[in-house]
Amino acid sequence: MSMLRGSSERITCFNCQHRERSEWGVLTEKELQGLDSGKICREYFPGEAIFLEGDPCLGVYCVERGLVGVRKTDAEGNSVLVRIANSGDTLGYRPFLAGDVHRGTAEALKPTIICAISGSTVRRLLAENPSLGLQFLERTAKALGDAEEKYFQNVTLPVRARLAHLLVVLKDRYGTVAEDGSLTMELPMSRQDLAALIGTRPETMSRAVRQFEEDGIAQFKGRKVHIRDTRDLLAEL
Amino acid sequence: MSMLRGSSERITCFNCQHRERSEWGVLTEKELQGLDSGKICREYFPGEAIFLEGDPCLGVYCVERGLVGVRKTDAEGNSVLVRIANSGDTLGYRPFLAGDVHRGTAEALKPTIICAISGSTVRRLLAENPSLGLQFLERTAKALGDAEEKYFQNVTLPVRARLAHLLVVLKDRYGTVAEDGSLTMELPMSRQDLAALIGTRPETMSRAVRQFEEDGIAQFKGRKVHIRDTRDLLAEL
DNA sequence: CGCCAGGTTGATTTCGCTCAAGCAATGTGG
DNA sequence: CCACATTGCTTGAGCGAAATCAACCTGGCG
Structure with missing residues (x-):
């Protein structure tokens, strides 16, 4: 059951349902063209990995449809689910922006379609349109607040x-x-x-x-x- | 023992020791002028609060000298130290960027000098100089990674x-x-x-x-x- | 001096982890 | 189609790390 074949239309950033509510909503038509051509879409099946802990971070990922979990695992096999990403969410932006390698492993929890956007594309768009950076900034700041809240709750x-x-x-x-x-x-x-x-x-x-x-x-x-x-x-x- | 009176020279962003290593290092001379005039500096003594949990976030703070701790406290009096900020660190940027109220209480752990920068100043500078946003973005992304790491360690x-x-x-x-x-x-x-x-x-x-x-x-x-x-x-x- | 907050120590309890077994649902090969 | 692994979930028993409760130092300070 391939979701990609299921719909006759190609996946483009132009007809993306989530765009307006995502970071990419601030892009102009022209920039959107750059985003669309700088991406590669693919389907993942439950359990399949999108990226692994320690992998160099090559870009960011958009969840077009489905559900993704990001795990951290230590040597003893202890595993913690750090984040879950729904359709419309952007994935892997943290290590990309921090200039880091991936510090968690992302895997599909349900059948999922992911658009992978190359690092060079993101960098170019960030330079072209300052609003994009501010969008990411706000989102990252919110995520930081959530992470601290989660830590606090876990302790108390x-x-x-x-x-x-x-x-x-x-x-x-x-x-x-x-x-x-x-x-x-x-x-x-x-x-x-x-x-x-x-x-x-x-x-x-x-x-x-x-x-x-x-x-x-x-x-x-x-x-x-x-x-x-x-x-x-x-x-x- | 007031550190402010101790030094004869006024605190300005121009002769700030930490500027180059901070987010503000990307500002031009002119923008720096705006930053300098949009700030209010003050000394805090150990135990003194800089802002409180739930306070509206009016801007960001620079630690010119000293040490600050940020705590979260719950109803039962459980308290967790979420972050410590040294001289040169910026404080309170998370809630400011996320458009949130303060979710922790900041207090001086040592005699400390803080420069408070008004929200309107920061917003103006972010709009003027896109690099500033990217600086904050990188910093926030790193902090997010640290927070997730800390959570992970606490659990495992x-x-x-x-x-x-x-x-x-x-x-x-x-x-x-x-x-x-x-x-x-x-x-x-x-x-x-x-x-x-x-x-x-x-x-x-x-x-x-x-x-x-x-x-x-x-x-x-x-x-x-x-x-x-x-x-x-x-x-x- | 007495007071008090911060720190240490001991005794006890408790929450959650480990280990181990059993069970249901699903898959696989003969 | 049945024997069987396999996987995810549940349940029980026991243990252990850390919290709690409580007492007692210690040093700074009015």
């Missing part, structure tokens, strides 16, 4: 509260609220990825999920979650 | 290794290496701040320090540290 909050917080965050993107105030969502990733996302182990995640069920806060069936009352969740923060 | 490494790592980082700025390869340094902060910096409790920090002494890796006397052989420290990472 127990697993249960961290899970509650994670569910609240995921709700905004993946949840749908019913008329009675209850919430349903399809989690975009496996249990062990949920665990890695809040810096804990799969076993601990499993127990935390069970606790929430026993306390009547949420029901889990596979990747489906149903939450009676969102306020119960907020009370855990 | 025990306190002992985190302390070893912290000492290695502090060594670069505060340590002096003797001819025999031994290292001496004066720690710039209290024990509880060291603890807060690696996300642990003062008691645990105390025990970790003791362990290092018992294992003959380092000697601590107040804020003075002596390390026989730096390789012992690196072996702990």
